[in-house]
Every structure is written in structure tokens, then in C-alpha cells.
Amino acid sequence: MKIFGRHFDVHRRNQTALDCSPTAILHFDRSMRAVYANAEARRLLRRLSGESSDIRPTEDQSLAELMETSTLGPVLDSKLQMGPSRSWSVDVECQGRILDLRVTPLRTERGAAMGFHVQIADATEKRVRECHVQQLQAAMDGVTTNIIIVDDDLHITYVNRATVHTLNEHIGDLRKFYPDLDPSALVGRSIDDFHQNPDHQRRLLKNRSIFPYETTLQLGPL
Numbered sequence: 661m662k663i664f665g666r667h668f669d670v671h672r673r674n675q676t677a678l679d680c681s682p683t684a685i686l687h688f689d690r691s692m693r694a695v696y697a698n699a700e701a702r703r704l705l706r707r708l709s710g711e712s713s714d715i716r717p718t719e720d721q722s723l724a725e726l727m728e729t730s731t732l733g734p735v736l737d738s739k740l741q742m743g744p745s746r747s748w749s750v751d752v753e754c755q756g757r758i759l760d761l762r763v764t765p766l767r768t769e770r771g772a773a774m775g776f777h778v779q780i781a782d783a784t785e786k787r788v789r790e791c792h793v794q795q796l797q798a799a800m801d802g803v804t805t806n807i808i809i810v811d812d813d814l815h816i817t818y819v820n821r822a823t824v825h826t827l828n829e830h831i832g833d834l835r836k837f838y839p840d841l842d843p844s845a846l847v848g849r850s851i852d853d854f855h856q857n858p859d860h861q862r863r864l865l866k867n868r869s870i871f872p873y874e875t876t877l878q879l880g881p882l
């Protein structure tokens with residue numbers, strides 16, 4: 661494909677942006693042949709073929725060769741054969757690493773299939789952390805103590821089963837104060853929604869030196 665004039669500038673700009681991207685990016689043509697890998701993708705492919713990724717990847721190292729030697733090649737090939745028309749993502753295991761693949765089909769202006777844009781992130785540590793969080797949450801779901809976890813912005817990120825149970829037990833009384841309270845849909849809500857003067861709670865909770873903090877609250881008859 662020949663690219664002229666202004667289109668060439670745009671093409672070169674896009675190419676430079678992709679080359680500088682910290683994300684591994686690969687492009688495949690319609691017949692699933694790898695036609696482009698940015699510097700990060702080349703580094704990743706080298707790592708997955710057991711070579712040191714510190715060696716500066718050279719442009720002249722054939723992409724086909726890199727795909728062949730890295731164990732990612734066949735994995736990607738089988739995933740792309742599925743060829744769905746919309747973007748999709750999948751985790752694949754490769755050389756003991758968990759890779760998060762995000763695949764976007766590339767199309768011409770007229771909608772004809774051109775190939776695929778594939779973004780690859782090494783998600784190993786992230787998935788291990790997520791697994792630990794799930795294990796912790798499963799443990800907290802098994803206890804009878806009421807537990808709510810919030811993020812730094814005081815949005816609820818987790819509510820254990822005991823809390824949902826307790827709130828449901830008193831839902832009649834609670835709805836007098838919080839008409840829209842749904843104990844099963846607390847995740848994502850701000851704790852400000854439940855406080856008369858949210859600044860008071862925010863001031864208290866900002867001061868980490870008070871923890872562990874204990875208090876007794878009166879809410880109507882509860």
C-alpha cells in the first residue's frame with residue numbers, strides 16, 4: 661500500500677504514537693499474519709520466547725520469526741481464528757504468565773475486514789491480587805459481623821452478607837430514613853447518602869490516627 665502527502669504524515673504520526681506506546685500492540689492482516697508489532701510487543705514476544713527482553717529489539721528481526729519462537733504465536737492464532745466482528749478480550753496463559761488480550765477487528769471505510777488490532781497486557785500480578793481479594797471477600801461473607809468496605813473517596817466497594825441480612829431485617833424502619841435503601845445494591849454508593857452532615861464523617865475518617873474508631877449510633881428505634 662502506498663501512502664502519499666498528508667496521509668503519509670498522518671500515517672507516520674500514528675506509527676510513532678504506536679511505537680512509543682507502553683502497551684504491547686500487534687496488528688494482524690485478514691489471513692492472521694502478524695504485520696506490525698510495536699517496540700513493547702517485540703519486547704514481550706522476546707520475553708515469551710525465553711530471550712532477554714533487555715536486548716534492544718531490532719526492526720530487522722523478522723516479526724514472523726518472533727511470533728514463531730514465542731509461545732504466544734499459536735495461542736493468538738487460535739484466538740483470532742474465532743474472528744468475531746466486535747471487540748473482545750480474553751485472558752490467556754502463556755509461559756506461566758496471564759496475558760490480557762484485547763482484540764479489535766480493523767475495517768476499511770466501507771466495512772470490509774482488514775485484520776485485527778491486538779493489545780496485550782501482562783495481567784499476572786493483577787489477576788493474583790484479584791484472586792486474593794476474592795478469597796478475602798469469601799472469608800468475610802462467612803462471618804456474622806457486619807462489614808462494609810469503602811474506597812478513599814468513601815464510595816462503598818464491598819458489603820458482606822451479614823450486613824445485607826441485618827439491613828434487610830430492619831428494612832421497614834430504615835426506609836423511614838432512607839426511602840431508596842436497597843441493601844443488595846450498596847456497592848458504588850457514597851456513604852454521604854446516609855449521613856445528615858457528611859462533612860462530619862469525612863473530617864473524622866480523614867484523620868487516620870483515630871483508628872480503630874468505635875462509636876454507637878442511634879437511628880430511630882434501632
Ligand code: HEM
Nearest residue numbers: 808809810851854855856857861864865875876877878879
Ligand atoms: C448503610 C450504610 C450506612 C448507614 C445507614 C449509616 C448511618 C449513619 C448514621 C445514622 C449516623 C449518625 C449520624 C448521621 O446521620 O450523620 C452515622 C454516623 C457515622 N457513620 Fe455511618 N452509615 C453507613 C455507612 C457508613 C460507613 C461505610 C462508614 C465508614 C466508612 C460510616 C461512618 C460513619 C461515621 C464516622 C459516623 C460518625 C460517628 C461519630 O460521630 O462518632 N458510615 N452513620
